[in-house]
Amino acid sequence: xxxxxxxxxxxxxxxxxxxxxxxxxxxxxxxxxxxxxxxxxxxxxxxxxxxxxxxxxxxxxxxxxxxxxxxxxxxxxxxxxxxxxxxxxxxxxxxxxxxxxxxxxxxxxxxxxxxxxxxxxxxxxxxxxxxxxxxxxxxxxxxxxxxxxxxxxxxxxxxxxxxxxxxxxxxxxxxxxxxx
Amino acid sequence: xxxxxxxxxxxxxxxxxxxxxxxxxxxxxxxxxxxxxxxxxxxxxxxxxxxxxxxxxxxxxxxxxxxxxxxxxxxxxxxxxxxxxxxxxxxxxxxxxxxxxxxxxxxxxxxxxxxxxxxxxxxxxxxxxxxxxxxxxxxxxxxxxxxxxxxxxxxxxxxxxxxxxxxxxxxxxxxxxxxx
Numbered sequence: 001x002x003x004x005x006x007x008x009x010x011x012x013x014x015x016x017x018x019x020x021x022x023x024x025x026x027x028x029x030x031x032x033x034x035x036x037x038x039x040x041x042x043x044x045x046x047x048x049x050x051x052x053x054x055x056x057x058x059x060x061x062x063x064x065x066x067x068x069x070x071x072x073x074x075x076x077x078x079x080x081x082x083x084x085x086x087x088x089x090x091x092x093x094x095x096x097x098x099x100x101x102x103x104x105x106x107x108x109x110x111x112x113x114x115x116x117x118x119x120x121x122x123x124x125x126x127x128x129x130x131x132x133x134x135x136x137x138x139x140x141x142x143x144x145x146x147x148x149x150x151x152x153x154x155x156x157x158x159x160x161x162x163x164x165x166x167x168x169x170x171x172x173x174x175x176x177x178x179x180x
Numbered sequence: 181x182x183x184x185x186x187x188x189x190x191x192x193x194x195x196x197x198x199x200x201x202x203x204x205x206x207x208x209x210x211x212x213x214x215x216x217x218x219x220x221x222x223x224x225x226x227x228x229x230x231x232x233x234x235x236x237x238x239x240x241x242x243x244x245x246x247x248x249x250x251x252x253x254x255x256x257x258x259x260x261x262x263x264x265x266x267x268x269x270x271x272x273x274x275x276x277x278x279x280x281x282x283x284x285x286x287x288x289x290x291x292x293x294x295x296x297x298x299x300x301x302x303x304x305x306x307x308x309x310x311x312x313x314x315x316x317x318x319x320x321x322x323x324x325x326x327x328x329x330x331x332x333x334x335x336x337x338x339x340x341x342x343x344x345x346x347x348x349x350x351x352x353x354x355x356x357x358x359x360x
Contacts, residue, residue, distance in 0.1 A: 003341035007209050011334070014202050021197035022327075029187050127344040134343035141342050144335040145351035147202075148328055154191075155324040161183035162321050163314035164307040171325040174354060 227261030
């Protein structure tokens, strides 16, 4: 399937409300526990999404439009959410994610991107040449990868509680597929 | 982590709103496409959740409380959503899921289950003896397994569109972990 900008925007617009409906006022059993060790809780993941809104998606889109391949994106700090989340409640993070996403989508819509704009190229520090179209599709797929992760982290909390049903529950077989 | 009935209910109560926020009025590109072959789309998965509300969770809970291990649960029809979904829109399915879940949780709350009730045992046609506690924990984890699946099925639609980012997106490495 080809990338469709309207489909991307419509998904990106829904993620904050979906996470809000799932997580707001849910007990900390579900939202603050992780999968052990240095893994992330749902709380950490919302912080990571906020950090992406600030430093990754639209800054990179602007860089492609202004500088093309001449300037390499800043590397994304995958632990940047510690700064975003410190001292905040999950409710505050959900509000902040919703506000930043809304501002970023307003900016994106205001760019009135044409098909030829979507083919413009930029330079990723690890992946090399990428297009604006690929960047925006990845923004949407990145929401889905973290929804996938949140459902897995939460299900992990009931790994023992489900007893013999564990073998019928796909999410409990998921090893996490961490990026390299 | 032990099973906690209030945590289970609070998660179960949120899933319909979370799916509604994610899926309602989203383009059919995201909601009707599957992962190929006989796999399920987001639309199919919501139908499956409806079928579970009607035939699986509360009927089995009632059977444990009334008959214990003396009567074996009806096998769950994992293709039962075809009957539930036929001729309906996704918006209708989301409404129906919300209504049925709400009715089922009202019934569950009305049972005023005590800790000793949660230890009552029933008989699963494939798994053998299970407890009411395990059944209710599985109801919640089953929501999460399908949220995990929905995020994966949707991300699959952008497998090509993300270009070289595919290797950084865990959800695109997920093979599905189908139950046996």
